[in-house]
Amino acid sequence: xxxxxxxxxxxxxxxxFAAGRGYLAACxxxxxxxxxxxxxxxxxxxxARGEACAVDYTAVVERTRSxxxxxxxxxxxxxxxxxxxxxxAAVIAASVPDGAEVLCADGDFSSIVFPFLSQAHxxxxxxxxxxAELAASVSGSTWLIAFSLVxxxxxxxxxxxxxxxxxxxxxxxxxxxxxQAVGWMPVDAALFDATICHSYKWLCAPRGAAxxxxxxxxxxxVAPTQTGWYAGVDPWSSCYGPAMTLxxxxxxxxxxxxxxxxxxxxxxxxxxxxxxxxxxxxxxxxLAGAFTDGLGLERRPGQxxxxxxDADGSDLARLTASGITASGRAGCARVAFHLWxxxxxxxxxLTALGRPT
Numbered sequence: 001x002x003x004x005x006x007x008x009x010x011x012x013x014x015x016x017f018a019a020g021r022g023y024l025a026a027c028x029x030x031x032x033x034x035x036x037x038x039x040x041x042x043x044x045x046x047x048a049r050g051e052a053c054a055v056d057y058t059a060v061v062e063r064t065r066s067x068x069x070x071x072x073x074x075x076x077x078x079x080x081x082x083x084x085x086x087x088x089a090a091v092i093a094a095s096v097p098d099g100a101e102v103l104c105a106d107g108d109f110s111s112i113v114f115p116f117l118s119q120a121h122x123x124x125x126x127x128x129x130x131x132a133e134l135a136a137s138v139s140g141s142t143w144l145i146a147f148s149l150v151x152x153x154x155x156x157x158x159x160x161x162x163x164x165x166x167x168x169x170x171x172x173x174x175x176x177x178x179x180q181a182v183g184w185m186p187v188d189a190a191l192f193d194a195t196i197c198h199s200y201k202w203l204c205a206p207r208g209a210a211x212x213x214x215x216x217x218x219x220x221x222v223a224p225t226q227t228g229w230y231a232g233v234d235p236w237s238s239c240y241g242p243a244m245t246l247x248x249x250x251x252x253x254x255x256x257x258x259x260x261x262x263x264x265x266x267x268x269x270x271x272x273x274x275x276x277x278x279x280x281x282x283x284x285x286x287l288a289g290a291f292t293d294g295l296g297l298e299r300r301p302g303q304x305x306x307x308x309x310d311a312d313g314s315d316l317a318r319l320t321a322s323g324i325t326a327s328g329r330a331g332c333a334r335v336a337f338h339l340w341x342x343x344x345x346x347x348x349x350l351t352a353l354g355r356p357t
Contacts, residue, residue: 020340027336030204072189080253086111099123100143135162150180155305209265307332322352
């Protein structure tokens with residue numbers, strides 16, 4: 001497993017963001033750090049001067065792959081890079097056996113559900129249950145459990161240990177979408193057969209940099225259906241056909257990277273790989289707990305995303321009118337607390353909602 005030697009404190013990381021006060025929307029779109037913004041500007045300027053070099057971007061991608069591997073506790077050889085969650089889920093979905101069952105969570109984000117529903121023409125059956133019932137619903141017919149570790153619409157955290165244990169009892173595979181988790185809570189990707197993470201939310205990277213982790217045994221059961229030159233054992237020797245020699249590790253699932261995006265992603269992922277994510281988790285869940293208490297909601301331990309009924313959007317409108325960036329999903333108002341937020345953000349949000357502390 002790759003390790004990161006340089007460590008940042010939470011306070012050191014927080015000062016690296018130009019914005020943050022009143023921004024409660026990391027679950028929708030993260031904020032770029034000053035370093036990320038500077039890296040992307042520098043890259044654009046090099047490109048404009050005609051100094052950009054295609055080969056040099058390979059080193060950028062590999063450093064980012066290594067940082068992400070360190071962040072989620074796997075070896076870099078088990079990490080593939082891509083562009084979108086649904087694109088990577090579609091690779092897994094294409095390898096579900098004809099007529100097999102995929103178990104999903106009710107109301108989960110469509111990118112982790114639609115790719116499997118699209119396999120109905122092969123007889124693939126998608127069964128959906130409440131996220132809290134996933135573990136109890138695994139059966140001998142379940143080939144794959146595909147679920148988000150943190151639910152986008154509610155912030156609920158799935159019981160990953162119970163789900164993995166149930167999968168092992170029944171010989172099922174697990175695919176976990178960690179997009180709403182990595183960056184604020186510790187995630188051990190090695191627990192699952194595969195994970196998918198888009199980094200533009202909690203990891204604060206530009207949209208278009210995503211990761212797939214996959215175990216060696218599961219990789220043997222998944223066909224690399226979106227192969228291109230970057231999936232070759234040596235990408236720069238794989239630019240032309242007809243011969244195809246793919247990488248033997250997870251890189252055979254790589255999607256050709258959009259180079260400027262990965263320049264920004266390198267800085268973003270590197271920042272979070274240098275943090276003590278347990279410290280970030282304690283910070284954000286403490287803020288979320290204070291907010292739920294102030295709003296009179298039932299405590300939701302371990303959550304960074306808090307939602308409450310707001311069918312007419314009036315609470316979201318109050319937050320917006322007060323200069324607070326939040327979101328609305330599934331008939332609820334939704335706020336998310338990240339490392340740049342503090343107790344003042346909690347107080348400001350409560351005041352905007354008529355619940356001053």
